[in-house]
Amino acid sequence: MSTDDLRKVCVIGASGKLGRYMVQHALDRGYQVVGVCRERSVPKLAAFADRITILPGPTNDREVIREAVAGCDGVLTVLVPWGVHQYSSGTAQAVLDFAEPHARLVFSCGWHVARDEHDRYSWAFKTTVRMVTPLARLVRAVDIDDQVEAGRRIFASDRRWTLVRGSDLEEGESQGLPVWRRHVGDPALASNMTRRVDFALFMVEALTDDTLVHEAPAIVGRLSPSALAHTGEASGAAENAS
Numbered sequence: 491m492s493t494d495d496l497r498k499v500c501v502i503g504a505s506g507k508l509g510r511y512m513v514q515h516a517l518d519r520g521y522q523v524v525g526v527c528r529e530r531s532v533p534k535l536a537a538f539a540d541r542i543t544i545l546p547g548p549t550n551d552r553e554v555i556r557e558a559v560a561g562c563d564g565v566l567t568v569l570v571p572w573g574v575h576q577y578s579s580g581t582a583q584a585v586l587d588f589a590e591p592h593a594r595l596v597f598s599c600g601w602h603v604a605r606d607e608h609d610r611y612s613w614a615f616k617t618t619v620r621m622v623t624p625l626a627r628l629v630r631a632v633d634i635d636d637q638v639e640a641g642r643r644i645f646a647s648d649r650r651w652t653l654v655r656g657s658d659l660e661e662g663e664s665q666g667l668p669v670w671r672r673h674v675g676d677p678a679l680a681s682n683m684t685r686r687v688d689f690a691l692f693m694v695e696a697l698t699d700d701t702l703v704h705e706a707p708a709i710v711g712r713l714s715p716s717a718l719a720h721t722g723e724a725s726g727a728a729e730n731a732s
Protein backbone atom coordinates (compact mmCIF):
# COMPACT_ATOMS: atom_id res chain seq x y z
CA MET A 491 0.00 0.00 0.00
CA SER A 492 1.45 3.40 -0.92
CA THR A 493 1.18 6.57 1.14
CA ASP A 494 -1.35 7.84 -1.45
CA ASP A 495 -3.67 4.88 -0.85
CA LEU A 496 -3.67 5.44 2.88
CA ARG A 497 -6.08 8.08 4.06
CA LYS A 498 -7.41 7.20 7.47
CA VAL A 499 -5.45 5.64 10.34
CA CYS A 500 -6.59 4.49 13.76
CA VAL A 501 -4.16 4.70 16.70
CA ILE A 502 -5.20 2.42 19.55
CA GLY A 503 -3.52 3.51 22.78
CA ALA A 504 -3.11 7.02 21.39
CA SER A 505 -2.63 8.76 24.75
CA GLY A 506 0.54 6.87 25.76
CA LYS A 507 4.05 8.04 24.94
CA LEU A 508 4.38 5.81 21.91
CA GLY A 509 0.81 6.57 20.87
CA ARG A 510 1.28 10.32 20.86
CA TYR A 511 4.44 10.05 18.76
CA MET A 512 2.51 7.88 16.30
CA VAL A 513 -0.33 10.40 16.13
CA GLN A 514 2.19 13.13 15.30
CA HIS A 515 3.94 11.06 12.59
CA ALA A 516 0.57 10.14 11.07
CA LEU A 517 -0.57 13.78 11.00
CA ASP A 518 2.79 14.77 9.47
CA ARG A 519 1.98 12.41 6.59
CA GLY A 520 -1.43 13.99 6.11
CA TYR A 521 -3.45 11.02 7.34
CA GLN A 522 -6.82 11.44 9.04
CA VAL A 523 -6.40 10.09 12.57
CA VAL A 524 -8.84 8.37 14.94
CA GLY A 525 -7.35 7.88 18.42
CA VAL A 526 -8.62 5.46 21.06
CA CYS A 527 -7.66 5.86 24.70
CA ARG A 528 -9.05 5.38 28.17
CA GLU A 529 -11.61 8.03 29.16
CA ARG A 530 -9.39 9.39 31.94
CA SER A 531 -6.50 9.85 29.50
CA VAL A 532 -8.34 12.02 26.95
CA PRO A 533 -6.72 15.21 28.37
CA LYS A 534 -3.30 13.77 27.37
CA LEU A 535 -4.40 14.26 23.75
CA ALA A 536 -5.34 17.94 24.24
CA ALA A 537 -2.58 19.12 21.88
CA PHE A 538 -4.21 17.15 19.03
CA ALA A 539 -7.85 17.66 19.99
CA ASP A 540 -8.76 19.86 17.01
CA ARG A 541 -6.93 17.65 14.47
CA ILE A 542 -7.97 14.11 15.37
CA THR A 543 -11.13 12.22 16.31
CA ILE A 544 -10.91 10.82 19.82
CA LEU A 545 -12.88 7.77 20.89
CA PRO A 546 -12.69 7.26 24.66
CA GLY A 547 -12.89 3.73 26.01
CA PRO A 548 -10.96 0.70 27.17
CA THR A 549 -8.96 -0.61 24.25
CA ASN A 550 -10.07 -4.20 24.89
CA ASP A 551 -13.73 -3.19 24.55
CA ARG A 552 -14.76 -4.85 21.29
CA GLU A 553 -17.51 -2.33 20.53
CA VAL A 554 -15.12 0.60 20.99
CA ILE A 555 -12.60 -1.03 18.63
CA ARG A 556 -15.28 -1.95 16.08
CA GLU A 557 -16.37 1.68 15.87
CA ALA A 558 -12.81 3.06 15.86
CA VAL A 559 -11.39 0.95 13.01
CA ALA A 560 -14.38 1.34 10.66
CA GLY A 561 -13.22 2.92 7.41
CA CYS A 562 -9.54 2.94 8.43
CA ASP A 563 -6.86 1.87 5.93
CA GLY A 564 -4.32 1.37 8.69
CA VAL A 565 -4.49 0.48 12.39
CA LEU A 566 -1.57 1.14 14.76
CA THR A 567 -2.02 -0.73 18.03
CA VAL A 568 -0.02 -0.35 21.23
CA LEU A 569 -0.16 -3.76 22.88
CA VAL A 570 -0.34 -2.68 26.50
CA PRO A 571 1.51 -4.87 28.97
CA TRP A 572 -0.37 -3.37 31.93
CA GLY A 573 -3.16 -4.95 33.96
CA VAL A 574 -4.31 -8.54 34.19
CA HIS A 575 -7.53 -8.59 32.20
CA GLN A 576 -6.35 -9.94 28.84
CA TYR A 577 -5.87 -6.32 27.84
CA SER A 578 -3.31 -6.95 25.07
CA SER A 579 -4.84 -10.13 23.69
CA GLY A 580 -8.35 -8.65 23.89
CA THR A 581 -7.25 -5.57 21.99
CA ALA A 582 -5.36 -7.59 19.37
CA GLN A 583 -8.31 -9.94 18.83
CA ALA A 584 -10.77 -7.09 18.39
CA VAL A 585 -8.51 -5.39 15.83
CA LEU A 586 -8.01 -8.66 13.92
CA ASP A 587 -11.77 -9.27 13.94
CA PHE A 588 -13.07 -5.82 13.03
CA ALA A 589 -10.47 -3.97 10.92
CA GLU A 590 -11.36 -3.43 7.26
CA PRO A 591 -10.32 -6.41 5.09
CA HIS A 592 -7.71 -4.36 3.19
CA ALA A 593 -6.29 -2.57 6.25
CA ARG A 594 -2.62 -2.71 7.25
CA LEU A 595 -2.39 -3.72 10.91
CA VAL A 596 0.76 -2.78 12.84
CA PHE A 597 1.15 -3.80 16.49
CA SER A 598 3.83 -2.96 19.09
CA CYS A 599 5.36 -5.18 21.75
CA GLY A 600 8.74 -5.99 23.27
CA TRP A 601 11.52 -8.38 22.27
CA HIS A 602 10.24 -10.96 24.77
CA VAL A 603 7.53 -12.01 22.28
CA ALA A 604 9.33 -14.70 20.25
CA ARG A 605 8.47 -15.12 16.57
CA ASP A 606 9.95 -18.60 16.32
CA GLU A 607 12.76 -20.86 17.51
CA HIS A 608 15.38 -18.70 15.77
CA ASP A 609 14.97 -15.90 18.32
CA ARG A 610 17.88 -16.20 20.74
CA TYR A 611 17.78 -14.64 24.19
CA SER A 612 20.67 -14.02 26.54
CA TRP A 613 20.69 -15.73 29.91
CA ALA A 614 20.27 -12.33 31.58
CA PHE A 615 17.23 -11.44 29.44
CA LYS A 616 15.55 -14.79 30.08
CA THR A 617 16.20 -14.58 33.82
CA THR A 618 14.74 -11.08 34.01
CA VAL A 619 11.57 -12.06 32.16
CA ARG A 620 11.24 -15.26 34.24
CA MET A 621 11.51 -13.28 37.49
CA VAL A 622 9.46 -10.25 36.49
CA THR A 623 6.48 -12.12 34.98
CA PRO A 624 5.09 -13.83 38.13
CA LEU A 625 6.04 -10.95 40.42
CA ALA A 626 4.33 -8.41 38.21
CA ARG A 627 1.22 -10.55 37.94
CA LEU A 628 1.19 -10.88 41.71
CA VAL A 629 0.99 -7.11 42.18
CA ARG A 630 -1.48 -6.92 39.24
CA ALA A 631 0.73 -4.46 37.39
CA VAL A 632 2.03 -6.11 34.26
CA ASP A 633 0.89 -9.18 32.35
CA ILE A 634 3.77 -10.08 30.08
CA ASP A 635 2.26 -13.46 29.20
CA ASP A 636 -0.80 -11.73 27.75
CA GLN A 637 1.39 -9.87 25.24
CA VAL A 638 2.80 -13.27 24.27
CA GLU A 639 -0.76 -14.54 23.80
CA ALA A 640 -1.56 -11.46 21.69
CA GLY A 641 1.50 -12.28 19.57
CA ARG A 642 0.31 -15.86 19.07
CA ARG A 643 -3.07 -14.67 17.81
CA ILE A 644 -1.45 -12.15 15.46
CA PHE A 645 1.00 -14.73 14.03
CA ALA A 646 -1.90 -17.14 13.40
CA SER A 647 -3.92 -14.53 11.54
CA ASP A 648 -4.07 -14.17 7.77
CA ARG A 649 -4.67 -10.41 8.07
CA ARG A 650 -2.01 -8.00 6.72
CA TRP A 651 -0.17 -7.66 10.03
CA THR A 652 3.26 -6.58 11.26
CA LEU A 653 4.29 -7.01 14.91
CA VAL A 654 7.08 -4.56 15.73
CA ARG A 655 9.20 -5.80 18.64
CA GLY A 656 10.87 -2.96 20.52
CA SER A 657 14.15 -2.96 22.42
CA ASP A 658 14.44 -0.97 25.64
CA LEU A 659 13.28 2.58 24.96
CA GLU A 660 14.57 6.05 25.74
CA GLU A 661 13.44 9.58 25.05
CA GLY A 662 15.45 11.94 22.84
CA GLU A 663 15.70 13.46 19.38
CA SER A 664 14.98 11.25 16.39
CA GLN A 665 17.91 9.33 14.92
CA GLY A 666 15.87 8.18 11.92
CA LEU A 667 14.32 4.86 11.05
CA PRO A 668 15.57 2.06 13.34
CA VAL A 669 17.49 -0.93 12.01
CA TRP A 670 15.56 -4.18 12.17
CA ARG A 671 16.34 -7.85 12.19
CA ARG A 672 14.10 -10.86 11.79
CA HIS A 673 15.33 -12.45 14.99
CA VAL A 674 16.18 -11.36 18.50
CA GLY A 675 19.79 -12.27 19.28
CA ASP A 676 21.17 -10.85 16.04
CA PRO A 677 24.42 -8.99 16.89
CA ALA A 678 23.12 -5.82 15.23
CA LEU A 679 20.54 -5.56 18.03
CA ALA A 680 22.97 -5.97 20.94
CA SER A 681 22.81 -2.33 22.10
CA ASN A 682 19.15 -2.90 23.04
CA MET A 683 18.12 0.75 22.88
CA THR A 684 15.78 2.69 20.60
CA ARG A 685 14.43 6.23 20.83
CA ARG A 686 10.70 6.05 21.44
CA VAL A 687 10.05 8.65 18.72
CA ASP A 688 11.79 6.32 16.24
CA PHE A 689 9.86 3.25 17.40
CA ALA A 690 6.76 5.28 16.47
CA LEU A 691 8.34 6.26 13.15
CA PHE A 692 8.95 2.59 12.33
CA MET A 693 5.34 1.72 13.18
CA VAL A 694 3.95 4.44 10.90
CA GLU A 695 6.39 3.65 8.07
CA ALA A 696 5.38 -0.01 8.29
CA LEU A 697 1.85 0.94 7.20
CA THR A 698 3.14 1.55 3.67
CA ASP A 699 5.97 -1.00 3.60
CA ASP A 700 4.53 -4.23 2.19
CA THR A 701 7.84 -6.06 2.71
CA LEU A 702 6.96 -6.00 6.43
CA VAL A 703 3.64 -7.83 6.01
CA HIS A 704 3.74 -11.00 8.17
CA GLU A 705 7.07 -9.98 9.70
CA ALA A 706 7.90 -9.41 13.38
CA PRO A 707 10.85 -7.03 13.09
CA ALA A 708 13.00 -6.65 16.20
CA ILE A 709 14.28 -3.08 16.15
CA VAL A 710 17.21 -1.11 17.53
CA GLY A 711 18.25 2.55 17.24
CA ARG A 712 19.84 3.41 13.93
CA LEU A 713 22.77 5.15 15.63
CA SER A 714 23.22 2.65 18.45
CA PRO A 715 26.74 1.14 18.59
CA SER A 716 25.62 -2.37 17.60
CA ALA A 717 23.62 -1.09 14.63
CA LEU A 718 26.52 1.02 13.45
CA ALA A 719 28.97 -1.86 13.88
CA HIS A 720 26.88 -4.32 11.89
CA THR A 721 25.43 -2.23 9.14
CA GLY A 722 28.42 -0.08 8.18
CA GLU A 723 26.34 3.06 8.09
CA ALA A 724 23.04 1.97 9.54
CA SER A 725 20.75 2.11 6.56
CA GLY A 726 17.39 1.51 8.16
CA ALA A 727 14.66 -1.02 7.55
CA ALA A 728 16.01 -2.30 4.24
CA GLU A 729 19.12 -3.48 6.08
CA ASN A 730 17.41 -6.67 7.32
CA ALA A 731 19.73 -9.60 6.77
CA SER A 732 19.04 -12.47 9.11
Ligand SMILES: NC(=O)c1ccc[n+]([C@@H]2O[C@H](COP(=O)([O-])OP(=O)(O)OC[C@H]3O[C@@H](n4cnc5c(N)ncnc54)[C@H](OP(=O)(O)O)[C@@H]3O)[C@@H](O)[C@H]2O)c1
Binds near residue numbers: 504508568570657658
Ligand atom coordinates in the same frame (compact mmCIF):
# COMPACT_ATOMS: atom_id res chain seq x y z
N1 LIG B 1 8.99 0.71 27.89
C1 LIG B 1 9.87 -0.01 27.27
O1 LIG B 1 11.09 0.01 27.54
C2 LIG B 1 9.45 -0.93 26.14
C3 LIG B 1 10.39 -1.81 25.62
C4 LIG B 1 10.03 -2.59 24.52
C5 LIG B 1 8.77 -2.50 23.98
N2 LIG B 1 7.85 -1.66 24.54
C6 LIG B 1 6.51 -1.63 23.92
O2 LIG B 1 6.26 -0.31 23.49
C7 LIG B 1 4.87 -0.03 23.59
C8 LIG B 1 4.69 1.26 24.35
O3 LIG B 1 5.23 1.11 25.63
P1 LIG B 1 5.71 2.32 26.53
O4 LIG B 1 6.42 1.72 27.69
O5 LIG B 1 6.40 3.32 25.69
O6 LIG B 1 4.37 2.89 27.11
P2 LIG B 1 3.39 4.02 26.61
O7 LIG B 1 3.68 4.44 25.22
O8 LIG B 1 3.35 5.06 27.62
O9 LIG B 1 2.03 3.24 26.55
C9 LIG B 1 1.44 2.73 27.65
C10 LIG B 1 0.01 2.43 27.23
O10 LIG B 1 -0.56 1.65 28.24
C11 LIG B 1 -1.79 2.23 28.66
N3 LIG B 1 -1.99 1.89 30.07
C12 LIG B 1 -1.20 2.22 31.12
N4 LIG B 1 -1.70 1.69 32.25
C13 LIG B 1 -2.83 1.01 31.90
C14 LIG B 1 -3.79 0.23 32.62
N5 LIG B 1 -3.71 0.04 33.94
N6 LIG B 1 -4.80 -0.31 31.91
C15 LIG B 1 -4.90 -0.12 30.59
N7 LIG B 1 -4.02 0.59 29.86
C16 LIG B 1 -2.99 1.15 30.50
C17 LIG B 1 -1.58 3.70 28.44
O11 LIG B 1 -2.81 4.32 28.34
P3 LIG B 1 -3.13 5.65 29.16
O12 LIG B 1 -2.57 6.79 28.34
O13 LIG B 1 -4.60 5.63 29.22
O14 LIG B 1 -2.47 5.56 30.52
C18 LIG B 1 -0.83 3.68 27.09
O15 LIG B 1 -1.72 3.53 26.01
C19 LIG B 1 4.22 -1.26 24.22
O16 LIG B 1 3.67 -2.08 23.22
C20 LIG B 1 5.41 -1.95 24.89
O17 LIG B 1 5.20 -3.34 24.98
C21 LIG B 1 8.16 -0.87 25.60
